[in-house]
Amino acid sequence: MERGFTATIDIQLSYADTDMMGIVYHANYLKWFELGRTRFIEAVGYSYRDMENAGYFAPVYQVEATYKKPIRYGDQVSVETWVELNDGLKTAYAYHVRNGQGEVCAVGTTMHIIVSQETFKPVQFKKAFPEWYALYERIKKKD
Amino acid sequence: MERGFTATIDIQLSYADTDMMGIVYHANYLKWFELGRTRFIEAVGYSYRDMENAGYFAPVYQVEATYKKPIRYGDQVSVETWVELNDGLKTAYAYHVRNGQGEVCAVGTTMHIIVSQETFKPVQFKKAFPEWYALYERIKKKD
Amino acid sequence: MERGFTATIDIQLSYADTDMMGIVYHANYLKWFELGRTRFIEAVGYSYRDMENAGYFAPVYQVEATYKKPIRYGDQVSVETWVELNDGLKTAYAYHVRNGQGEVCAVGTTMHIIVSQETFKPVQFKKAFPEWYALYERIKKKD
Amino acid sequence: MERGFTATIDIQLSYADTDMMGIVYHANYLKWFELGRTRFIEAVGYSYRDMENAGYFAPVYQVEATYKKPIRYGDQVSVETWVELNDGLKTAYAYHVRNGQGEVCAVGTTMHIIVSQETFKPVQFKKAFPEWYALYERIKKKD
Numbered sequence: 379m380e381r382g383f384t385a386t387i388d389i390q391l392s393y394a395d396t397d398m399m400g401i402v403y404h405a406n407y408l409k410w411f412e413l414g415r416t417r418f419i420e421a422v423g424y425s426y427r428d429m430e431n432a433g434y435f436a437p438v439y440q441v442e443a444t445y446k447k448p449i450r451y452g453d454q455v456s457v458e459t460w461v462e463l464n465d466g467l468k469t470a471y472a473y474h475v476r477n478g479q480g481e482v483c484a485v486g487t488t489m490h491i492i493v494s495q496e497t498f499k500p501v502q503f504k505k506a507f508p509e510w511y512a513l514y515e516r517i518k519k520k521d
Numbered sequence: 522m523e524r525g526f527t528a529t530i531d532i533q534l535s536y537a538d539t540d541m542m543g544i545v546y547h548a549n550y551l552k553w554f555e556l557g558r559t560r561f562i563e564a565v566g567y568s569y570r571d572m573e574n575a576g577y578f579a580p581v582y583q584v585e586a587t588y589k590k591p592i593r594y595g596d597q598v599s600v601e602t603w604v605e606l607n608d609g610l611k612t613a614y615a616y617h618v619r620n621g622q623g624e625v626c627a628v629g630t631t632m633h634i635i636v637s638q639e640t641f642k643p644v645q646f647k648k649a650f651p652e653w654y655a656l657y658e659r660i661k662k663k664d
Numbered sequence: 665m666e667r668g669f670t671a672t673i674d675i676q677l678s679y680a681d682t683d684m685m686g687i688v689y690h691a692n693y694l695k696w697f698e699l700g701r702t703r704f705i706e707a708v709g710y711s712y713r714d715m716e717n718a719g720y721f722a723p724v725y726q727v728e729a730t731y732k733k734p735i736r737y738g739d740q741v742s743v744e745t746w747v748e749l750n751d752g753l754k755t756a757y758a759y760h761v762r763n764g765q766g767e768v769c770a771v772g773t774t775m776h777i778i779v780s781q782e783t784f785k786p787v788q789f790k791k792a793f794p795e796w797y798a799l800y801e802r803i804k805k806k807d
Numbered sequence: 808m809e810r811g812f813t814a815t816i817d818i819q820l821s822y823a824d825t826d827m828m829g830i831v832y833h834a835n836y837l838k839w840f841e842l843g844r845t846r847f848i849e850a851v852g853y854s855y856r857d858m859e860n861a862g863y864f865a866p867v868y869q870v871e872a873t874y875k876k877p878i879r880y881g882d883q884v885s886v887e888t889w890v891e892l893n894d895g896l897k898t899a900y901a902y903h904v905r906n907g908q909g910e911v912c913a914v915g916t917t918m919h920i921i922v923s924q925e926t927f928k929p930v931q932f933k934k935a936f937p938e939w940y941a942l943y944e945r946i947k948k949k950d
Contacts (some may be wrong), residue, residue, distance in 0.1 A: 392699055393712075396540045397536055397537065397541070398536065398542075398543045398594055399541075401866070403537050404870060405838055408834035408837065409678055409680045412678050412679055412680060412834075413676055413678055426679075427737065435828050437830070439873065440871075440872065440873045440874070442869075443870050533842060535838055535842055535845075536845075542721050542723065547724040547727060548695055551691035551694065552823045555822055559821075570880065580685065580687070580734070581690040582730065583731070584690060585727070586727050588724060588725055595856045679826055680832050680834060683822055683823065684827065684828075685827075691823060
């Protein structure tokens with residue numbers, strides 16, 4: 379894998395995702411970011427579930443999203459994900475949400491830290507998962 | 522408290538609850554049932570949180586809902602809850618969802634069992650919480 | 665297609681679907697029923713979106729679900745759907761939710777009516793969509 | 808009302824809001840922002856519903872949230888809302904999410920534009936709702 383590696387997932391859009399504007403409710407994109415992130419992690423050979431089984435969580439510390447074009451029921455939605463930033467403590471994933479015409483309808487980033495399940499205290503990614511961390515150092519988009 | 526005791530809660534309806542039909546998405550009523558049930562439990566002097574702290578969960582085993590009239594954003598929604606049935610193992614709560622005109626827009630029931638948090642195996646309500654069980658025996662609507 | 669025809673969809677389970685019991689929150693199965701129903705309708709050659717474009721909605725009038733076995737994050741979930749009942753006015757879809765071991769973790773049914781988008785008044789399925797209705801008469805599981 | 812006017816709402820936290828980390832899932836805070844914003848709009852004498860009835864929507868164009876401290880089931884959550892920025896086209900609401908101890912658990916902002924319901928094309932806030940716009944000019948926190 380090279381710097382800027384991305385992974386893409388097709389999203390199961392449901393009627394439940396829409397609101398009375400007739401478009402997808404903005405908060406639901408964050409669930410799609412989660413699906414994109416999960417797919418990315420699998421694509422690079424790891425598993426969020428295994429991280430949890432090892433005694434850690436990776437909660438979202440910060441999220442940003444910009445909505446450029448509404449998404450409607452019936453649209454073919456996909457999320458492309460990559461690692462934008464990575465330091466010993468924080469990892470930022472970035473997302474492009476596209477419709478079936480390939481238009482970028484939303485962009486976003488989520489910043490994650492790793493915490494111990496017992497204490498919810500931050501743990502250094504590079505100490506808890508040194509190989510995974512090293513991979514992200516290699517494929518992250520920005521230094 | 523007498524047989525058939527009920528408790529009522531006003532619901533915070535959000536835009537997120539609606540769908541592109543312009544009405545509240547049917548699955549979201551189940552979250553309102555949860556809020557009604559929680560209020561009922563508080564009204565009779567108990568706490569679901571305390572039940573969890575004692576090492577148990579009370580998952581939904583069965584749910585039924587009938588939707589009679591759509592609910593829209595801006596409606597003043599309330600849920601009235603009571604204990605419909607109670608035996609040593611299962612408890613059924615029943616719900617009336619009303620709009621601001623007092624019309625019953627939906628009715629439902631949820632059947633619960635109590636399980637151990639460790640094993641998810643069923644535990645008898647009357648053994649785990651004998652006083653709570655005795656109260657429900659007194660106030661349940663149907664024998 | 666024969667009587668009892670079924671269609672199956674693999675579900676994208678997300679972390680968002682879980683609750684603090686560590687299992688999928690019960691209301692979220694209803695969203696999976698929706699995905700199962702949508703796949704079924706596609707599999708038999710129709711489209712819910714086209715029904716809406718023709719000026720109708722098919723809201724859920726009644727729902728029942730029984731939860732037999734918890735579903736956890738990481739499980740490979742699928743929903744199998746068929747038409748259980750059909751008369752001129754109401755259609756009932758039935759669902760089996762399975763985990764990766766093929767175990768039926770939940771069963772459910774949803775009863776739908778068709779309404780006019782303008783008035784939300786019921787419309788007869790067999791009048792609004794006579795061919796679709798005829799197909800359901802042929803493949804429905806129960807008379 | 809003075810510059811920096813805020814309005815506060817107590818949130819109905821439900822079990823459905825939690826995830827298997829045992830805390831509130833991050834996307835659900837955005838629904839709370841919506842509740843905070845709605846309360847703010849009511850507190851200053853307007854109504855989002857009336858805006859829609861006048862033929863407009865006010866979709867979220869951008870959202871940011873930072874999660875400082877987990878929120879758990881049983882916490883007494885409130886959201887304080889104010890207008891952070893306002894120009895003729897965009898309005899930014901800001902939010903403080905607090906627990907029962909008054910600790911700020913999350914902060915966020917949402918940026919909104921106004922669009923025509925028919926076309927989803929942007930409309931100038933100051934043209935569509937000149938009085939409402941003038942009020943926001945007076946009470947917005949930052950110039």
